[in-house]
Structures are given as structure tokens and as C-alpha cells.
Amino acid sequence: xxxxxxxxxxxxxxxxxxxxxxxxxxxxxxxxxxxxxxxxxxxxxxxxxxxxxxxxxxxxxxxxxxxxxxxxxxxxxxxxxxxxxxxxxxxxxxxxxxxxxxxxxxxxxxxxxxxxxxxxxxxxxxxxxxxxxxxxxxxxxxxxxxxxxxxxxxxxxxxxxxxxxxxxxxxxxxxxxxxxxxxxxxxxxxxxxxxxxxxxxxxxxxxxxxxxxxxxxxxxxxxxxxxxxxxxxxxxxxxxxxxxxxxxxxxxxxxxxxxxxxxxxxxxxxxxxxxxxxxxxxxxxxxxxxxxxxxxxx
Numbered sequence: 001x002x003x004x005x006x007x008x009x010x011x012x013x014x015x016x017x018x019x020x021x022x023x024x025x026x027x028x029x030x031x032x033x034x035x036x037x038x039x040x041x042x043x044x045x046x047x048x049x050x051x052x053x054x055x056x057x058x059x060x061x062x063x064x065x066x067x068x069x070x071x072x073x074x075x076x077x078x079x080x081x082x083x084x085x086x087x088x089x090x091x092x093x094x095x096x097x098x099x100x101x102x103x104x105x106x107x108x109x110x111x112x113x114x115x116x117x118x119x120x121x122x123x124x125x126x127x128x129x130x131x132x133x134x135x136x137x138x139x140x141x142x143x144x145x146x147x148x149x150x151x152x153x154x155x156x157x158x159x160x161x162x163x164x165x166x167x168x169x170x171x172x173x174x175x176x177x178x179x180x181x182x183x184x185x186x187x188x189x190x191x192x193x194x195x196x197x198x199x200x201x202x203x204x205x206x207x208x209x210x211x212x213x214x215x216x217x218x219x220x221x222x223x224x225x226x227x228x229x230x231x232x233x234x235x236x237x238x239x240x241x242x243x244x245x246x247x248x249x250x251x252x253x254x255x256x257x258x259x260x261x262x263x264x265x266x267x268x269x270x271x272x273x274x275x276x277x278x279x280x281x282x283x284x285x286x287x288x289x290x291x292x293x294x295x296x297x298x
Contacts, residue, residue, distance in 0.1 A: 012036070012060075014045050015052040026055070027265050030162075031197035037266075059088040059234070063095045070102060071192065075109065078102050091233035093253055097289045098191045101214045104291070105190065108211060149206040152294045153213065155180065157206075162196035166217075179251075180290060181219065187287065188216035213292045218257060218285055223248035225282040230256070232269050239286070254286040 014022045014036060022045060024038035034050070036043045055061045066081035079102045085095035150156055154170035164186040187195050189205050191214070206213070227248050231240035237256040242248065256264040259275045260283055267275065276282045 012056050013054045014050055015054070016045075016049055017051045026053070029193050030195040031193050033196065059085045059092055059095070062088070063092070063098065066095070066098060066102075067191065070098075070105075070190070075102050075106050079106070089234045092235060093233060093238065093255070094235045097216075101191045101289075104212065104214055149203070149209075153292050155292070157186070159199040159202065164194060164202055180217070180292065184217040184219050186215050187218050190214050191216070211294050213294075214289070215292065216287060216289050218287050219249075220283060220285050221249040222281055222283050223250055225276040225279060228276055228282060228284070230269060230272055237264050237267060237269070237272055250284075250286065251288060254288050256284055257287055258285040259283075 011023045012026045014024075014026070014034060016022065022036060022038065022043065024036040024043070026034050027037050027042070028035035032047055034045045034047070034053070036045055053064070055064060062081045062085040066078045066085065069075075069078035069081060079099055082095050082099035082102060086092055086099065089095070155166055156168035158165045158167045166180060166182055166184045166186065169180055169182055187193060189202075189209070194202050194205070227243055227246060228250065229239065229241045230237050232238075235255065239250050239252055239254040239256070242250055242252055256272070258264050259267070259272060260279060262275060264272065264284075
């Protein structure tokens with residue numbers, strides 16, 4: 001069992017089925033479980049055994065409420081919840097990224113509504129016996145001819161022991177991609193964790209995404225330790241600055257997951273700098289939000 005960091009007196013509570021509960025700090029969430037830091041170490045708590053979760057921090061409660069509303073399709077309410085979280089903690093970058101994600105979903109929803117209205121108008125005119133000129137983008141493609149995720153986004157994936165890893169990226173088939181690379185692991189789609197989710201369920205979510213796709217990736221980067229500038233925010237250590245012209249592979253606001261093989265979630269700035277200084281080149285695992293835009297040409 002991993003060594004745990006000290007648990008605050010006030011902590012999160014996971015209520016289990018059967019009237020039992022566990023207290024600690026929820027430090028990670030995957031598709032099927034929570035990772036809870038307790039006085040006895042880190043515990044993996046399956047969601048199937050969980051009845052409810054109560055977060056100690058109000059901003060985290062708003063963030064999790066936003067995720068629940070987002071999953072339920074109540075996007076405008078989800079956006080309001082994420083905004084409340086960022087109002088309480090301006091350095092809560094994950095909540096800001098989630099709000100941006102919901103904005104993109106709302107934009108797609110509005111576009112879809114316009115297309116549906118055009119189609120309904122065409123149906124009414126056709127029934128009235130009036131000719132209708134074809135409207136670009138309104139004809140629904142045949143399900144049999146619908147392109148796959150790989151065809152639309154130019155990314156080939158491998159599902160391996162609960163992980164979704166990018167194995168190939170075709171640059172000429174991507175439009176507006178923010179640096180997706182082979183070796184990246186996709187850990188969330190539209191701000192919803194997918195690690196340990198069944199491959200069929202992941203594939204369906206990928207193929208259901210049309211036009212664009214918001215995802216969160218984890219990537220291992222080897223960079224000169226002296227070039228890595230960090231800040232400690234609400235949700236952990238993040239990259240504070242990237243030198244101009246730097247080829248480190250890091251980006252502003254990247255979240256550090258690990259440094260030289262050690263989990264970074266319990267490190268303060270002093271400990272992180274000391275760990276970085278142990279080598280000339282540091283191996284860091286970062287987490288980054290990206291947006292892919294579809295570029296399919298048959």
C-alpha cells in the first residue's frame with residue numbers, strides 16, 4: 001500500500017452501501033473507482049459499492065455537482081456549477097477547463113438545434129408540395145457509411161488493461177489539434193474519466209463525438225530540470241511558465257502527475273524542486289486538456 005500524506009482533520013466522506021463510511025481525501029477518480037487518501041494509506045473504493053460522496057471543500061462540491069449535471073445532459077446548470085467553483089477558487093484550473101468543455105458542448109447543441117430546425121422546415125415544405133433546394137450539411141449520412149473515430153480524427157488507439165493509449169497520429173487528417181502525440185494516454189472524454197472503462201464503451205463515446213472532441217491526456221516528458229518552473233495551486237503542481245522557444249514538451253498550466261517516478265500529488269513546491277534537482281533531466285508525467293477537431297475526407 002502506498003504511503004499516505006497527512007490527512008486533514010476535515011476530510012471527504014465516501015458513504016458505502018450498508019451504512020458504512022470512509023473518511024479521507026479523494027485524490028483521484030477513475031471510471032469505476034475513487035482513490036482515497038486515508039491515515040492508513042491510499043484505498044481504492046469501487047463506485048459499485050458507493051452510495052454517496054460528500055466533499056469537504058465547497059468548491060470541490062460545486063465541481064462534482066457540475067460533473068453530475070453534465071452527465072445528465074443539464075449543461076447550462078453544469079456550467080453554472082463549474083463557474084461557482086472557479087469563483088470560490090480562481091486557481092481551480094480543472095473547474096475552468098470543465099467550464100470550457102461545457103461551453104463547447106453547448107455550442108454543439110445549439111448548432112445541432114439549428115440543423116434540426118432546417119430539416120423540419122424542409123419536411124414541411126416537401127409535404128406542401130413545394131420544391132426544396134438542397135442545404136449543405138443537412139442530409140443525414142447513412143449509418144453504414146458513417147466514418148469511424150480513426151477516420152475522422154486520424155488517431156489510432158490501443159486499449160490495454162483499462163488504459164486508452166494513442167499509438168499513431170496522422171497529422172494530415174487532423175485540424176486544430178493541440179499537439180496530440182503517439183504514446184499519450186487518454187484519461188477523460190468531455191471531462192468524464194474513462195480509465196478502466198470497458199473498450200466497447202470508450203469506442204462508442206469516441207464514435208458518438210461529432211465535429212470535435214474534448215479530451216484529457218497524460219504524457220511522459222523528459223525535460224531539463226532547470227527549465228521546469230512550477231506553481232502550487234488548488235488542484236496540485238502546475239507548470240507556471242515555459243521559456244520562449246523551449247523544446248521541453250511542457251505547456252503552461254500542465255498538471256504534474258509524477259516526477260522521476262514519484263507521485264506528485266502530495267508534494268509541496270520545496271519537495272518538488274528538490275526532486276527535480278536530483279537529476280539534470282527530469283522525467284515528468286503531465287496531464288493536459290486538448291480539443292480535437294474533425295477533418296474527414298472520404
